[in-house]
Every structure is written in structure tokens, then in C-alpha cells.
Amino acid sequence: MTIRFAAAMNGTTPAIAGMLCTSAPLGAANDNAGRARPSLRTVAVESSIEMDAGIAEALMHFARHGLSAAEQARIEAEAAHARGDTRARTRWLGICHHLDRRMAAATARRLGT
Template identity: 45%
Template sequence: MTIRLALPPGRLRPRLSASVIREACGIPCNDNGRDDQSDALLHAALRHFAEHGLAAAHRARKQAEAAFFAGDRQGYGWWLEICRALDRRMAQDLGMAMAVEGAPANSDLGAV
């Protein structure tokens, strides 16, 4: 049995205009705007993944550790962000470990 809905004409719009759709939907939750640096970072992370496959996050972590201990803070930040793009939990663990390593109260590790 078919059910038909009878409404007076003009009460339903068969299509919404683009402005009404934009107003109703707004900006997607995962779209934080265009940021060229994050685009470059995402591109670098994807290239790193293409080169190293599933070991990419681990290799990015090793690169970040090497940069940290070499005193290259900019390189450390770059590799940490690539690691974060590939494996957020691994990057969080790395960040906490490096914070402990770089803490001045840790006298047995020496100055970094």
C-alpha cells in the first residue's frame, strides 16, 4: 500500500538554495580553515608514509629523538609533528619522554 502525503502547495521546497545549505551546515567540524603550514606538514607526513610504509611513525620518532639530542629544536618540532600526524599516541609519548629528558632537575642525564 502506498502512503501519500498531501500538503498545500508552497509549503515544501523541493530543493534548498546554496545559501540556506551553507547556513544550515556551517563549517565542517574537521575543517579548521586553510593553514599553509599544516598543509605542508600533511604533505610531508604523507610523503614520509609513502616512503617508509607502516614504519613511518616509528622512523619519524627516531628522527625527532635524534634532532632533540643534537640540540636542533626546530627539527625536533618538525619531526614530532610528522610523528603526530601519523600516530598521535606515539607522538604524545615522545613529547612526554623528551620533556623528562630535557628537564633541568634530571642531573644524571647531562645537559642537552
């Protein structure tokens, strides 16, 4: 179902036009002039690439399964553990970790990894 918004008309102009403040500047400004910048910790390039790939994989899994994506990843990790496939188990636990850290930690403890 499509929802459309139409502002109420006040004669020939929309009613919202009278609410806009024309004297306010619309440009953005930096108000941190005298303050020191907080230091950001550096992250190794390899780990950020791996993390980005893991997040992308978790998002694709979430797109397929919706809100049950973490549970589906847990089930896949348990199935891989039962098969003895440690690489797949690690992959699915990583996806589960991105989606639900507590569930991933509990599953890893239960599987003994």
C-alpha cells in the same frame, strides 16, 4: 600479479546486464532542500597552509617508509633531541603527530617538550 575481472556471459550478453535497473535515474540530486546548512568554523589561511605543508611532508615520509613511518619519525625526533636541534625535533614530532598522535604525544612527554 595482475587480477582481471570478466563478467560471466549469458549467451551473447554479460550476466550482469540483466541485474541493472534501467528505470533508476543516474543523476545525483540534493535531498537537503528544507534543511539549514551546518555552520563551518573558519580557519586562518596561514594555519591551513602550514597544516597542508605538514600533511604533505607526512605523506611523503609515509611513502618512503610505509607502515613504519611514524616510528621512523619518532626515531628522528629523538636523534634531533639528542643533538640539541629543537627545530628538527619539532619538525619530526609534527610528522609523527600526523601519522600517530599517541606515539607523538608520548614521545613529546618523554623528551620534555
